[in-house]
Amino acid sequence: MQRLFVLFDLDNTLVDRRGTLADWAAEFTARHRLADEEQAYVLSMVAERAYPRTFDAIRIRYRLPTSTAELWRAYCTDIAALVSCPTEALDGLDELRAAGWRVGVATNGAVDIQRAKLRAAGIAERVDGVFVSGEADARKPQTRHFALAASRCGTELGDGGWMVGDNPVNDIGGGRSAGLSTIWIGNDSSWPLADARPDHVVPHARAAIDLLLLHSAGHTRTTT
Numbered sequence: 606m607q608r609l610f611v612l613f614d615l616d617n618t619l620v621d622r623r624g625t626l627a628d629w630a631a632e633f634t635a636r637h638r639l640a641d642e643e644q645a646y647v648l649s650m651v652a653e654r655a656y657p658r659t660f661d662a663i664r665i666r667y668r669l670p671t672s673t674a675e676l677w678r679a680y681c682t683d684i685a686a687l688v689s690c691p692t693e694a695l696d697g698l699d700e701l702r703a704a705g706w707r708v709g710v711a712t713n714g715a716v717d718i719q720r721a722k723l724r725a726a727g728i729a730e731r732v733d734g735v736f737v738s739g740e741a742d743a744r745k746p747q748t749r750h751f752a753l754a755a756s757r758c759g760t761e762l763g764d765g766g767w768m769v770g771d772n773p774v775n776d777i778g779g780g781r782s783a784g785l786s787t788i789w790i791g792n793d794s795s796w797p798l799a800d801a802r803p804d805h806v807v808p809h810a811r812a813a814i815d816l817l818l819l820h821s822a823g824h825t826r827t828t829t
């Protein structure tokens with residue numbers, strides 16, 4: 606019998622990182638008394654992904670008197686305080702596990718910020734395992750990333766399994782290469798690549814969870 610196993614991406618899949626960052630950039634420029642027009646630059650520096658070295662560049666540009674380590678710590682604390690996971694998605698994670706799914710998070714990024722967000726958003730205690738790329742220098746879309754995430758959940762690739770995420774290359778392309786079925790969180794946009802389409806497209810995480818619950822209900826009926 607196929608195991609029920611699903612990995613979720615974190616940013617812009619379970620939590621809204623984009624909206625959070627705009628609020629943070631406004632707060633950061635005000636706190637450090639930077640001109641309002643610098644908000645866009647600061648935002649662009651952290652838009653894709655932020656690491657301690659990002660704050661080295663920001664510190665140098667604005668000649669901030671604060672150390673890079675302190676700026677990074679403050680960023681982790683601020684972002685963790687700002688992110689949230691919709692209640693219906695949190696409930697959905699519980700429902701999946703109650704229905705027999707192993708549930709994990711597979712995310713690129715630095716360990717401290719990603720773990721802080723997972724705890725603050727209430728996700729950490731609702732999943733079986735988490736793998737952050739910074740823990741072992743294994744980034745999505747590398748298959749090794751998905752294999753390590755599966756291992757954290759006490760399972761392995763090559764046994765069915767699903768990947769849910771918003772990034773066409775890292776989550777969907779990577780998930781597919783790792784042998785996972787894929788659900789793309791499209792945020793109401795259309796699939797941007799010519800090929801490598803996901804198995805399903807949904808508007809948000811809760812819709813992906815509903816689809817998985819339906820799958821497992823059907824799965825139970827056909828295997829018992």
Ligand SMILES: [Mg+2]
Nearest residue numbers: 614616617771
């Ligand atoms: Mg993402």
